[in-house]
Amino acid sequence: MDAIGILKQLKDKGVRFTPQRQAILEFLLETESHPTADEIYHHVKAKFPGVSLGTIYNTLNMLKEHGHLLELSYGDMSSRFDGNPKNHYHIVCSHCGRVVDYHRPLIDIDQEVMDNSGFKILGHRMEFYGICPECRKGERLN
Amino acid sequence: MDAIGILKQLKDKGVRFTPQRQAILEFLLETESHPTADEIYHHVKAKFPGVSLGTIYNTLNMLKEHGHLLELSYGDMSSRFDGNPKNHYHIVCSHCGRVVDYHRPLIDIDQEVMDNSGFKILGHRMEFYGICPECRKGERLN
DNA sequence: TTTAATTTTAAAATCATTGTAATTTACATT
DNA sequence: AATGTAAATTACAATGATTTTAAAATTAAA
Known part of the structure; x- marks a missing residue:
């Protein structure tokens, strides 16, 4: 399923559909890498110059809670996020x-x-x- | 192998044998839990009241580098350390x-x-x- | 025993992540 | 289409685990 489909599905659970969330999820689905929150931030910033790191973390946690994202944590570096294992x-x-x-x-x-x-x-x-x-x-x- | 054996082996690689390291490694080997650095700190403090958290991390990183320890990291909490999987x-x-x-x-x-x-x-x-x-x-x- | 190098300690610094308060947005209901 | 309201966003402050620093102490080895 694509980003729009997933977000529409989440809408039934009370999660709002915002353009920032769409951009974040689209990037996660299309990339082959396992980006850090900061890498996602810089990428989304190209489309939404005003976006904040807080929003990135907020969206990542939301997606994780709903099972659309795996968080890969290492001891000595930032977590990396995997939209499609x-x-x-x-x-x-x-x-x-x-x-x-x-x-x-x-x-x-x-x-x-x-x-x-x-x-x-x-x-x-x-x-x-x-x-x-x-x-x-x-x-x-x- | 026990803590003393492991530390003696590490001595050949230029790692110094200190009583703090012995206490930390002994605790890791004997416990069934996967303690956090802070839990190790409080436990070792019973024997060495002056020990510092810095020493705990220093020793854990040393053991990890030499392959005697697995670090289990989760996204939203402290790392846990496993001396015997x-x-x-x-x-x-x-x-x-x-x-x-x-x-x-x-x-x-x-x-x-x-x-x-x-x-x-x-x-x-x-x-x-x-x-x-x-x-x-x-x-x-x- | 002397010496040089490493470790320890205690405190300060770092950095990823979370919390806060004010503002804005999405969207259900008029 | 206009409105109300709960939730999301933003900018910034705060948190907390881990690392670094510098000085003192301890260790290994000659």
Whole structure:
């Protein structure tokens, strides 16, 4: 579904349709990256010069509560937001902090969790922790 | 391996052995919980009244860099630290923020990732996102 | 035991995120 | 189309987790 469709659907739940929200959601749906709140802010600012970071966070939290967005948090940086989880996971280097994609079909497990937990599962996130090839070489952390 | 063993091993890599570090690592290894930095701080303070939060973070980052610790970050709360990943994953409610354990044997996938990525994989984290039973009932977010 | 380097401490600084108060907007109801 | 009102936006202040700093203390190693 596109941004307009999602926002129209949310209207039935009392969420107002604003042009700022449309711009934010459209960007989230069209981008392949996992932008930070600040990156979204700068992008939306091109269309709406007066938009504030507060509005970005407000909209992201609203979308998250309604299950249209995954928030990916790392320890030492801003959260990143994923409007459409793709077929990949992430590997994080515990030494240098680098994050690389690991392409692989998503593990088919959400239904199992839904059946056993009573949650309505919207998606999952999987992250591998390790030491990247460069750090292994350069700093012999093995 | 126990705290002393790990710290002795780290000594070969130029990491100094201090009693504060020993106390922090011992607590991480013995606890079943996933404590925040502040919880670790208060616990270690019982033995070392003069210890500072700065030392806690310093030690946690050191352990993380050397792969002896997983940092679990959520969007809206402090990071939690896991000294020995147990047989469970987490489910996070996108609406109310609650985190519950989902007990299940860990997926056997680290070796595959290690072979394909060149990273030395130390562990993984899996988190399910959804709407918890209470939020589904009370607020009809389906 | 001496020395140099690292760690600790305590306090200040940083930065992502949230809260606030005033203004504006969306939208249901006239 | 005009109006009322609740919700959203804006600009800015506040919060709180984490990092940095500088000086003092402690550690490892010669």
